[in-house]
Structures are given as C-alpha cells and as structure tokens.
Amino acid sequence: MTILKTRPLSRRQFLRGSVAMSAAIAAQAALPRWMPRLAFAPDQQAARGDVLVSIFLRGGADTLNMIVPHGEDAYYAARPRLAIPRPDDSSSPLTAIDLDGFFGLHPAMASLQPIFQNGGIMAVHNTGSPHDTRSHFEAMDFMERGTPDDYSLPSGWIGRHLATLNSQNDSPLRAIGWGASMQASLRGSISPVVLQSIIDYHLAGDPAAAARMMESLGSLYALETDSLAASAEATRAAVDLLAQVGYQSYRPSNDAAYPDSEFGMALRQTAALIRADVGLEAACIDHGGWDTHVNQGGVEGQQARLMSDLAAGLAAFHADLGDAMTGVTVVVMSEFGRRVQENGGRGTDHGHGGAMLLMNGELNPTPVTARWVGLQPDVLDRGEDLPITIDYRDVLTEILATRLGNTSAAQVFPNHTASSVGLFRA
Amino acid sequence: MNRRQFLGSLIATLGASTLTPSSLGAALAAFPRGAFAPAAQLTGRDPVIHAVARLTYGVTPDLYRHVNLIGVDAFIDEQLAPENIDDSAVAAPLEALAPILDENGGILFRQLENRRGEVAVALLGNVATRAINSRRQLYERMVQFWGDHFSVYVGKGPVLFLKVDDDRDVIRPKALARFRELLGASARSPAMLVYLDNAQNERSAPNENYSRELLELHTLGVGGGYTEDDVKEVARAFTGWSVSGRGQDSDGRIQFTFRRMFHDNDEKIVLATTIPADGGEQDGDIVLDILAAHPSTARFLATKLARRFVADQPSDSVVEQVAAAFTASNGDPRAALRALFQSEEFWNAPPKLKQPFEYAISLFRALNYRVDRPNPLVRFLRDPLDALGNIPFTWPAPNGFPDVAGAWQDGLLMRWNLALAAAGGDIEGTTADTAGLLALWNEHDVPFATEPVIDFMGGYLFGRALTDQERAITLDFATADTPDSAAQIRSALALMLASPAFQYR
Numbered sequence: 012m013t014i015l016k017t018r019p020l021s022r023r024q025f026l027r028g029s030v031a032m033s034a035a036i037a038a039q040a041a042l043p044r045w046m047p048r049l050a051f052a053p054d055q056q057a058a059r060g061d062v063l064v065s066i067f068l069r070g071g072a073d074t075l076n077m078i079v080p081h082g083e084d085a086y087y088a089a090r091p092r093l094a095i096p097r098p099d100d101s102s103s104p105l106t107a108i109d110l111d112g113f114f115g116l117h118p119a120m121a122s123l124q125p126i127f128q129n130g131g132i133m134a135v136h137n138t139g140s141p142h143d144t145r146s147h148f149e150a151m152d153f154m155e156r157g158t159p160d161d162y163s164l165p166s167g168w169i170g171r172h173l174a175t176l177n178s179q180n181d182s183p184l185r186a187i188g189w190g191a192s193m194q195a196s197l198r199g200s201i202s203p204v205v206l207q208s209i210i211d212y213h214l215a216g217d218p219a220a221a222a223r224m225m226e227s228l229g230s231l232y233a234l235e236t237d238s239l240a241a242s243a244e245a246t247r248a249a250v251d252l253l254a255q256v257g258y259q260s261y262r263p264s265n266d267a268a269y270p271d272s273e274f275g276m277a278l279r280q281t282a283a284l285i286r287a288d289v290g291l292e293a294a295c296i297d298h299g300g301w302d303t304h305v306n307q308g309g310v311e312g313q314q315a316r317l318m319s320d321l322a323a324g325l326a327a328f329h330a331d332l333g334d335a336m337t338g339v340t341v342v343v344m345s346e347f348g349r350r351v352q353e354n355g356g357r358g359t360d361h362g363h364g365g366a367m368l369l370m371n372g373e374l375n376p377t378p379v380t381a382r383w384v385g386l387q388p389d390v391l392d393r394g395e396d397l398p399i400t401i402d403y404r405d406v407l408t409e410i411l412a413t414r415l416g417n418t419s420a421a422q423v424f425p426n427h428t429a430s431s432v433g434l435f436r437a
Numbered sequence: 438m439n440r441r442q443f444l445g446s447l448i449a450t451l452g453a454s455t456l457t458p459s460s461l462g463a464a465l466a467a468f469p470r471g472a473f474a475p476a477a478q479l480t481g482r483d484p485v486i487h488a489v490a491r492l493t494y495g496v497t498p499d500l501y502r503h504v505n506l507i508g509v510d511a512f513i514d515e516q517l518a519p520e521n522i523d524d525s526a527v528a529a530p531l532e533a534l535a536p537i538l539d540e541n542g543g544i545l546f547r548q549l550e551n552r553r554g555e556v557a558v559a560l561l562g563n564v565a566t567r568a569i570n571s572r573r574q575l576y577e578r579m580v581q582f583w584g585d586h587f588s589v590y591v592g593k594g595p596v597l598f599l600k601v602d603d604d605r606d607v608i609r610p611k612a613l614a615r616f617r618e619l620l621g622a623s624a625r626s627p628a629m630l631v632y633l634d635n636a637q638n639e640r641s642a643p644n645e646n647y648s649r650e651l652l653e654l655h656t657l658g659v660g661g662g663y664t665e666d667d668v669k670e671v672a673r674a675f676t677g678w679s680v681s682g683r684g685q686d687s688d689g690r691i692q693f694t695f696r697r698m699f700h701d702n703d704e705k706i707v708l709a710t711t712i713p714a715d716g717g718e719q720d721g722d723i724v725l726d727i728l729a730a731h732p733s734t735a736r737f738l739a740t741k742l743a744r745r746f747v748a749d750q751p752s753d754s755v756v757e758q759v760a761a762a763f764t765a766s767n768g769d770p771r772a773a774l775r776a777l778f779q780s781e782e783f784w785n786a787p788p789k790l791k792q793p794f795e796y797a798i799s800l801f802r803a804l805n806y807r808v809d810r811p812n813p814l815v816r817f818l819r820d821p822l823d824a825l826g827n828i829p830f831t832w833p834a835p836n837g838f839p840d841v842a843g844a845w846q847d848g849l850l851m852r853w854n855l856a857l858a859a860a861g862g863d864i865e866g867t868t869a870d871t872a873g874l875l876a877l878w879n880e881h882d883v884p885f886a887t888e889p890v891i892d893f894m895g896g897y898l899f900g901r902a903l904t905d906q907e908r909a910i911t912l913d914f915a916t917a918d919t920p921d922s923a924a925q926i927r928s929a930l931a932l933m934l935a936s937p938a939f940q941y942r
Contacts, residue, residue, distance in 0.1 A: 069833070145665075146653055148836050191826025193847045205847035207824055215854045220918075224932065227914040228853060231936045234906055239790070239846050239937055246849045299833055304634045304646050355642015356634065361649075393665075 059178055060416035061340040061371070062285055063293040064278075064328075065169060065196060067155075068321070068345035070302030071147060073359050074366035075348060075397065076309070077120065077318060078134040078379060082113035085386035086351070093309050093353045105310035110134075110378040119315040120322035126329055130376030131336065133434065136366045137381050138401040139347060143392075145361040147302070150346035155195035157404060157424050168423055169293050170199020172411060175419040182290025183248030189277035194295040202245040203293075207273075209258040209280050213250055225250065256287045267331035270323040274298050278328045285332065285339060301345060305356040329370060337372030340414045342407070348397050351386055364397035367406055371414060373436050380432060405429045480785055484509050486900030487784065490942040491746055492516055493574035495799030498877040500574075501897060513778050516575035517771050519613070527570045530808050534559045542599035542627060543682040543691030549598070556597050558819075560604070562811030564829045565818060568798045569808050579612040579770065580604075582745055584829065585837030586738075587623045587655060589632040591830045599628035599691060600830055616738065616768035617729040620655065624725060625693040627680045633835060636679045638672060640701040648672035650835045651728070658740075661733035667707055674712060674720040676701045729768060735760040739773065741840070746777055747786045749841040755782040788941035790842035793825035795942065796852055800859040800934055803898060805873040813866030817858070821851050853935045860931035887915050887925040894930065899938040907936070 079095045080086050087094045096103040098115050107115030108124050114136065116124060126132045142159035144150050153159040157168030166174070173186055186203035188194045197203045206212050214221040225247055232243030261283040269275035277296045284291045300317055307314045325341065332339055348365025382400035384390045392398045408429035411417040420429060480487070488509040489496045493516075504512045515522065531538070537545065537559040549556055564581075571577050587608065591597040607626045611619035623629050630636040635647035648671040652663045677700030682691035695718040705712040705720065708731070712723050728734055739759035743751030759776045766772035777783055791799060797818060808814055822828045825848040832838045839845075862869045878885070883893040891911055895903035903911065915929035933939060 146649070146659065147834055149659060188847070191824060191848070192844055198843065203847075211824075212850060214850065215857050223914065223917065224853075224857075224935075227910055227932055228935060230910045231907065231932070232849075234904070235937045238842075239849075239940065242846045243849055243937070250850065304644060305637055354644060355639060356637040356644055360645060 059180070060176075060292075061338050061414040062291055063169065063172075063410070063415060064281060064296065064339060064341040065194075065293065066296045066298060066321075066341065066343040067151075067194065067196075068301045068317075068343065069147075069151070069297055069299040070345070071150070071347045071349055071361055072301040072317075072345035072365060073303060073307060073314060073349040074136070074345065075351065076307075076314060077117050078110075078136055078366045079107040079115045079117060080113065080136075080383070080386070081107045081109070081115045083386055089352045089386065091353070092357055093307055093359070095310055103310065113383070114379040114381070117315065117318050118310050119319040122326040123322045126326065126370070127378045130374055131329060131372065132325070132368060132370045133374050133377060134366050134368055134379045135381065135401060135406055135432070135434070136379055137364050137383060137397060137399060138367050138403050138406060139364045139397075139399045140403055141399055143363070145347065145363075147346060147361075152195060154344070154346050154403070155198075157196070157407070158426070161426070164425070166199035167194070167196035168407065169194075169196045169295065170201055170203075171423045172415065172417055173201045173293060174199050175422050176292075176415070176417045178292060178416075180290050180292060183245055183252055184284065184289045184291050186293045186295075187281070187284070187291065188295045189281070190273075190297050194297065197293070197295055202241045203295075204245055204249040206249070206253075208276075209253050209256060209283070212253050252289055256283065256289060258283055261286070263327065263331040265330045265333055267327040267329075268323075269327040269331075270320050272320050272324070274320055275324045275327065278324045279331075282328055282331045285335065303349070304354065304358040304360060307353075307358040325368075325370060334372070336370070339371065340410055341368075341370035342410060343368035343370075344403060350395055351391060351397060352395060362396035363392040364399040367403065369406070369410075369434060371435070373414070375434060375436055380434065401432060402427070402429075405432050406434065409434050480787075481901060483896060483900040484784065486896070487786075488512060488778075490900065491783070491786070491789075492578065492778075493802075494568045494577065494795060495802040495942070496897060497802045498805050498873040500802075501877060502880070516573075517774060519573035519576035522573050524571055524573050526572075527567055530566050530570065530811055531563060534562055534811055538563055538601055538605060540601065541690045541692075542595070542602045543689050545598040545601060546595045546691065547689045553597055556601065557591065558812055558815045560591070560597075560600060560830060561819065561822075561828060562815045563604070565798065565814060566808040566811045568794075569801050569806060575774075576612060578745075579774075580608055581829075582742070583608050583612055583619060585832075585840070586741065587619075587626075587629065588832055588835055588837035589628045589830065590833045590835075592833060593632055595691070596628050596632045599626075599631060602626070602691075603628035613770055616734075616763075616770065617725065620725050620729050621722065623655070624651070624675075624678070624721060627691045627693060630678065630680050630693065635675055638676050638678065639696075639699040640673075640676045641699075643669070643672045643676060643701070645669065645672040648675060651724075654836050656728035656737065657731055657733040658737035661731070661737060663708060670705045670707050671724055673701045673703075674705050674707065674724045677718070678721055732760075732764070735763045735768075739763055742770075742773055742777060743782070744840050746774075747780075747782050748789060749843075752782055755780045790845055791940055791942050792838060792840075792845055793827035793848055793852065794822060794829060796940065797822065797855050799939070799942070800856055801867070803934065803939075804859055804862070804930070805870045806859075806864070806867045807870060808867050810866035814864065817864050817866070821855055824848070825851050852940065856935035856939075857931055860927055860934060885926075886922055887929060888912065890926050891915070891929050891933070894933060898933055907938070911936075 076093065076095055081097045095117055096106040098106050098109040100106050105118040108118060108121060109115045110127055123132055140150060140154045140159050142153045155167050156164060158164055184204060186197055186201055188197050188203050188205040190207060193203060193205045214225055228243065229247050232240050269279040274296065281294045298321055303314050329336060344367045345365055348362045349359035350362040354360050384398060384400060388394045390398060404424045404427045408420040408424060409432055411420050411423060413435045485504045486496060489500055489504055537556055545556055567577055589596050589600055589603060591600050603626045607622040611622050633647035633650055634644045638644040645668055649668050652668060652671060653659055657663055677696040679694055679696045680691050681687060681694040682689060697717060700717060702715050704714045707724055708727055710727055712720055736756065739756045740751060742759055743755050747755060758780055759773050762776035763773040827838065878890065878893060881893060883889045891908065911929050911932055914932050915925040919925060
C-alpha cells in the first residue's frame with residue numbers, strides 16, 4: 012500500500028450512499044446497447060466463455076505459508092520461526108486449517124475454508140513459471156508474457172487470448188486493468204481500459220462542454236497512427252459505457268463484505284461490471300507487498316495481513332456473484348514462490364515454485380491439486396527451492412480450453428506442449 | 438476550475454500592454470549552429486523546442502525567448518554547468534518545507550512516525566516546485582534519472598523518512614559527479630540499506646536483496662556477466678553494512694554504520710576477482726570499484742541515459758558512443774550527456790511519451806505558472822498523479838519507474854483532466870503568470886486573436902506548425918460556443934495541451 016494514497020472522497024461517499032436504482036438505469040442495465048451481438052440470441056449465449064479475473068500477487072508470494080504442507084516434517088525443519096503450526100498443534104491458538112489431510116490453509120485465510128469445502132476454490136501446488144530467474148522483473152515479465160525465456164512476442168498471454176478468441180464482442184470494456192498502469196499480461200491488440208474507479212471516470216466540468224471536448228479530442232487522437240490513438244478511442248468509449256453502469260447504486264448480493272482496500276474495491280467493481288453485463292471478458296488485478304525478506308511473520312504479522320485481505324476479497328467476490336461463479340474463472344498467481352529455508356531476518360528469500368489459486372463454479376471438488384515431491388534437498392530446485400512439477404501454462408491452458416472457449420492455446424503459449432492437470436469437471 | 442480568473446488576467450494584461458514589433462525575428466533568422474546542433478535533422482522539428490523538450494521539464498515563455506537568443510549550443514553548455522546558473526528564485530517557496538527537508542531521517546521517523554503524510558507532502562512538494570521553478574533544468578532531470586536508477590520505495594517502513602536524506606545528501610550532491618561516487622553514496626544511504634534489507638545482511642544470515650539489485654539494476658544489468666554465485670559473494674562482501682540509530686542510547690539519528698562483528702571476513706571471489714580475507718568494510722568498496730569500472734555498467738547506464746533522453750529503444754550506435762564517453766571520462770555523467778547531445782540520434786529522435794509527472798509539470802511550465810507555496814500544489818497534484826501511478830519515489834520495485842511508452846499510454850483521461858485544470862488557471866499555491874505569455878506573443882507580433890495564437894502556440898508547444906487537420910479541429914472547438922477571443926484562446930489552449938502532440942517531449 013502506498014502511503015500517499017488518498018482515495019477520492021467522492022467514491023467513499025458513493026459507496027456508503029444507498030441511492031435507489033432508478034428505473035432508467037435499471038432498464039439500461041437490463042438491455043445495454045453494448046451487449047455482444049451474439050448474446051441477444053439466448054441459445055448462443057453459451058458460446059461466450061467465462062469472464063477471466065486474473066489476480067497477480069506482486070513480489071513473490073510465500074505460498075508455502077499460504078497452502079501449508081503440514082504433513083511434511085521437512086517444512087517444519089526448514090522454518091523453525093516462520094512455519095504455520097500443524098492443525099492438531101494444541102500449543103498454538105492459531106494453526107493451519109486442514110484441507111485434505113496433508114495441506115492446510117493459513118489461518119488468516121479462514122474465510123475461504125467453506126468455499127474450499129464446497130469445491131468453489133482450489134489450490135494448485137508445486138507450480139510456477141519454469142524459467143530459472145530469481146529476479147522479480149524477469150520473472151513477472153516472462154510470466155505475464157507467457158513465454159518464459161523468450162522476448163520475441165511483445166504481447167501478454169491474456170492479450171493474445173482475447174486477440175485469438177472470436178467472441179463477437181466489440182464492447183469497449185472487453186478487458187480491464189485495475190490500477191494505475193496496464194498489467195503486462197494484457198498487452199496486445201485489444202486496447203484494454205485501465206482504471207481505478209468507475210465513479211471518477213469522466214472528463215471534468217460542465218457535461219455539455221465535456222462532451223464537445225471529448226469529441227474534439229477524439230478527432231485529434233484519430234489523426235495519430237500509434238497506440239495512443241487506440242488508447243484514446245478506448246478511453247472515450249469506456250467513458251460513455253461506464254456512465255451507464257450506475258455503479259453508485261450497486262449493492263453486493265448475499266451480504267458480501269468486500270475489504271476497504273484497493274484490492275477489495277477492484278473486485279467489487281469487477282463484480283458490478285459482470286452483473287451489468289457490459290461485455291467484460293478479462294480483468295487484471297494486482298495485489299502488492301509480498302516480497303517478505305524481513306519479518307514475514309507466521310500465523311500473524313506482515314504476510315498474514317496480506318493473506319487476510321486477499322482471502323476477504325475473494326470470499327466477498329464469491330458470495331456476491333453466487334451462482335454466476337459458474338461463468339467466472341478467477342486465477343491467482345505470483346512470479347515465484349520463496350525459498351524453503353527461512354532466512355536470518357525472520358523472512359524468506361526469492362525462490363522458485365509456488366502455488367496458484369483457482370475459483371470457479373465447475374472445479375473438480377479437490378481442495379489441493381499437486382504433484383508433490385517433498386522438500387528434501389535432492390528434489391528441491393537448486394537444492395533449496397520448491398521445484399515446479401506443474402507448469403503454470405498447463406493450468407492456464409486448461410482454463411483457456413475448458414472455461415474460456417479458446418481452442419488456440421498454441422498461439423497463446425507458443426512453444427509449449429501442455430499436459431492435462433484435470434482441474435475442471437468433465 | 439475557475440476560468441473567469443484566468444480570462445480576467447488575460448484581458449487585463451492585454452489592455453495594459455503595448456504591442457511592439459518584435460526584435461526577435463532577426464535573431465531567429467540567424468539561428469546559431471555549432472557543436473550540438475544537428476548536421477542533418479530529419480524530424481522537421483524546431484531544434485530549439487527539441488532541445489528544450491528533451492533537456493528540461495518543458496518550455497516556458499522565458500526559456501523560449503532565452504534559447505532562441507543564445508542558441509541551442511550555448512543552452513546545452515549552460516545546462517551542463519548548473520553551478521553557474523543563478524537559481525536563487527527557487528529557494529523562497531521551499532522555505533516552508535525546510536523544517537522537514539533539512540532534518541535527519543531518523544529524527545523525522547521518531548517525531549513524525551504517525552504523521553507520514555507531512556513528509557510525503559514535503560518530498561513531492563520539493564520535486565514539483567524545483568521541476569516547475571528551477572532554471573537548472575537538466576540538473577533536475579538528472580536528479581530524476583538517478584532517483585529512478587537508485588529507486589527506493591517510500592511505502593516500505595521508515596524509507597519515507599530516510600528518502601529525505603537520500604535526496605538531499607546522496608542524489609542531489611552527486612547527480613553530476615562521477616558514477617563511482619554516487620554508487621558509493623547510494624550503497625551507504627540509509628534509505629537504500631533499509632529498502633533493500635542490507636541493514637539486516639549479516640554473516641550468520643546473509644541477505645541477498647541489495648546484492649542482487651546492485652548487480653542487476655545499479656551496475657551490470659541483466660545479462661551483464663554475473664552468476665548466482667556472484668550474487669551470494671557480493672552479499673557476503675556487504676555483510677555488516679548497516680544503519681545506526683536503533684539503539685536505546687542513540688540520539689535517534691539514522692546514519693550509515695559498519696558493524697564489524699556481523700561482517701563475513703573470509704575471502705570472497707566476485708566476478709573472478711579475489712577479495713582477500715580480513716578486508717572489513719573495504720570489501721564492499723572493492724566490489725563497487727569492480728562494478729563501476731565494468732564495461733557492462735557503462736553500457737547499461739548508456740542504454741538508460743539514451744532511453745531517457747533519446748528513445749524507448751535507443752540504437753546500438755548511440756549507446757556505444759555514450760558508453761565510450763562514459764568509460765573514457767572515468768564515469769563522468771557530463772561527458773556521457775555531452776556525447777548524447779552530440780549524436781545524430783538525439784537530434785533525430787522519435788517522439789518520446791512524457792511520463793505523467795513530466796506531463797503535469799510541462800503543463801504548468803507552458804502556461805508560465807510559478808509555485809509560491811508547495812503544500813497546496815501537492816494537494817492538487819497528489820490524487821491525479823496517484824491515479825496515474827507516478828508520484829515520485831512510490832514505485833514499489835527497485836527498478837524505478839518504467840521509461841517506455843507502453844507503461845504510460847493508458848492514463849489519457851486523467852491527463853486530459855490535468856490539462857483542463859491547468860488551462861483553468863486557478864490552482865492554489867501557484868500563480869499563472871499570463872502576462873509573460875502575452876509578452877511573448879507581443880514580441881512575436883502575434884495579435885490577440887484565436888487563429889494567430891493557435892498558430893504561434895503550435896510552434897511553441899510542439900516545435901512545428903499545426904497540420905491543417907489539427908488547426909481545423911482546434912479552431913472549430915475554440916469558436917463553437919463563444920465569439921469572445923479570450924474564451925476562445927483559453928479553450929484552444931486546453932485542447933492543445935490535451936492533444937496527442939503535447940503528450941510527447
């Protein structure tokens with residue numbers, strides 16, 4: 012969290028307000044003019060795949076302390092000060108919450124336990140990007156490009172996914188990057204919209220003058236040939252569309268309580284856009300602060316606070332969307348996991364393999380999918396880091412093919428032959 | 438936004454001024470050429486505006502007049518010797534920030550731990566005020582460059598407070614010093630020691646964070662010829678490089694200290710050079726000597742300088758020239774900049790997208806704003822810059838703000854709103870000196886009418902004449918609502934400042 016962050020008052024006020032949805036807004040939401048052309052024919056709605064929500068934990072999340080291998084003695088040997096106690100450890104008030112007899116959930120993520128039990132969320136362990144870099148920037152870059160060790164493609168994996176998918180969707184909000192700048196995974200030809208707040212997304216001043224200026228800016232930017240022109244066009248269209256969403260009156264369903272963090276607000280707004288059916292196909296959300304070299308904490312502390320925010324956001328999103336989660340796939344990943352052995356500063360250094368989280372209504376009812384090989388030095392990557400036995404592209408390929416209706420995985424992840432992981436119900 | 442105030446001052450000044458023919462026309466015709474000016478310039482851009490746009494935070498009426506008079510060569514020479522530029526005018530508005538900016542970061546940490554916002558305001562106020570008011574513009578740009586190169590993230594623990602020392606004692610004094618001096622100062626900067634955890638790097642528990650970024654981001658660069666073993670060895674060399682001020686008996690000042698008992702005194706091998714045992718604190722300095730003199734470092738820094746001043750993807754040729762000048766001068770950034778500004782590539786550089794902070798500052802400068810009180814200005818700038826992800830020192834990762842267009846082209850709406858606000862002219866803590874703009878128009882025989890002003894401002898803002906289409910769109914927008922010249926000019930300026938051409942420098 013940036014200390015300089017001051018969320019605009021207007022947004023808070025709007026969120027607290029209870030403006031009744033006007034008939035006009037409701038009508039717009041029911042039949043928006045930007046609906047994908049195919050979606051008007053109900054029997055073809057299935058042609059549209061899930062909405063993809065991609066969450067990136069920036070900094071290299073220590074997923075060994077998130078999805079805890081409590082059945083593994085070597086884990087406790089490597090982390091005398093940081094390990095999350097076994098579920099049956101009566102000496103600690105807070106312990107790992109058992110998921111399947113071997114893996115457990117960090118107690119700060121307890122809000123996800125019922126969803127794990129109902130099969131609404133799954134962890135994939137021993138996974139990651141196979142490139143051996145321990146640099147944040149290289150690792151993130153390769154992971155978001157989807158082409159480890161290859162810089163030849165300038166686009167990101169989600170950008171290529173949307174470019175290869177013929178979804179007949181010309182909505183200006185096909186793809187959204189929440190935050191201040193666009194996530195590298197969205198790069199490509201599809202002009203995603205980057206924004207922080209739906210409410211604040213308009214040109215200042217008198218609406219008529221603003222509309223005229225928008226028109227003139229549109230003409231000026233249309234003269235350009237570079238990507239700034241596309242960005243301007245996408246901005247204009249998104250301003251028009253977001254004005255019709257009526258986010259002021261959005262109230263989450265099922266008493267879903269989003270955390271009042273940037274992450275929580277991004278999820279809340281994503282849910283609103285999914286409900287409003289504005290043609291959203293992919294949203295990227297960042298969650299930062301996971302580079303826990305020093306004073307990482309155990310059941311409580313620095314990383315526990317991050318996990319608590321992450322879990323609260325995911326749980327609220329899941330509750331809010333309810334049955335609609337059958338049409339939404341959430342994937343959580345980080346650029347690498349952290350070293351198995353804790354360091355001298357009560358933290359962990361950059362490692363290799365880690366875990367991903369998946370949330371969807373059609374998952375196989377398995378809390379944790381892993382090809383676990385243990386934590387003995389002879390099986391560890393470089394003798395010290397969790398090895399990767401499931402390539403993260405295998406996970407994403409399965410999402411693309413099974414949930415997103417994209418059969419061109421070879422174009423999304425070139426030079427990778429995916430093997431099946433078995434994440435979803437057949 | 439209060440447009441009446443801006444228009445009021447425009448009209449009042451117009452009434453009071455006498456329209457005298459320009460004496461500058463002749464000076465312009467005899468535009469001097471020399472060491473820096475291009476033999477061949479292919480962009481069709483006014484070299485004055487090109488030089489101003491690349492070396493500074495943006496054109497101002499005074500700068501436009503000044504560089505046209507003395508020529509780009511003399512201007513570049515002048516900017517390369519900031520110590521000779523009188524900059525006393527920047528001091529007054531900064532006095533309000535002195536109680537924070539003159540203090541030691543450790544004391545600030547102790548006093549203001551729960552009032553972090555005040556320190557954050559001082560840091561942004563300092564940078565923004567200097568960027569707008571200072572005449573040492575290239576120096577300010579190099580301070581920005583090194584602040585990004587040795588990036589620390591003020592969101593991490595006490596780094597916010599320690600950045601005050603880092604800016605005042607490390608980056609600013611050494612911005613044009615030899616690279617080895619700056620590198621050494623950064624390695625001992627408490628902000629860096631805390632940000633990259635070297636303060637906790639101890640023999641019994643080495644921490645590789647600083648070591649890795651020192652190699653990857655501060656000197657050799659990715660692929661610069663080091664191995665994972667080098668990362669570990671460099672980390673050992675820096676064990677014990679830490680900060681004071683945490684003990685109960687200290688006065689609270691946080692400063693560099695070498696903790697001998699935590700240093701690994703065994704032999705190290707860094708990039709195939711053996712550092713003998715028992716070197717103590719000097720181990721780190723030897724590592725810095727090796728890294729600063731390494732050809733990969735020259736090439737990495739030359740690439741970053743060329744990326745900042747020339748193009749997102751600079752050619753090998755310009756990188757080689759700058760790296761050679763850097764090496765031959767034993768790491769003198771002025772020599773590197775000189776080589777850069779003498780290159781063909783510099784004068785034929787493609788458009789370079791302004792980062793959001795640069796764009797905001799260039800709006801203020803173009804409209805002849807000056808900062809009187811930094812704090813209200815910060816209140817105005819903070820939210821838009823936050824939304825655009827470009828408040829100085831808030832990039833979380835140690836690689837600094839990305840310096841390529843791809844990272845910044847998605848915040849157009851906020852940029853347009855900034856242009857509207859700047860053209861509105863009512864920003865607390867600042868004065869928009871429209872008289873200076875009007876004086877410039879007078880000197881260039883530009884009557885106070887929409888069309889001639891639009892034509893002149895095309896050259897002033899973009900360094901070229903407007904295209905027929907740009908001119909028609911701008912004129913159409915300006916004249917649609919009102920017959921009043923002042924209102925039309927204000928609308929035209931807002932649109933031109935928001936237009937694609939002004940997004941580039």
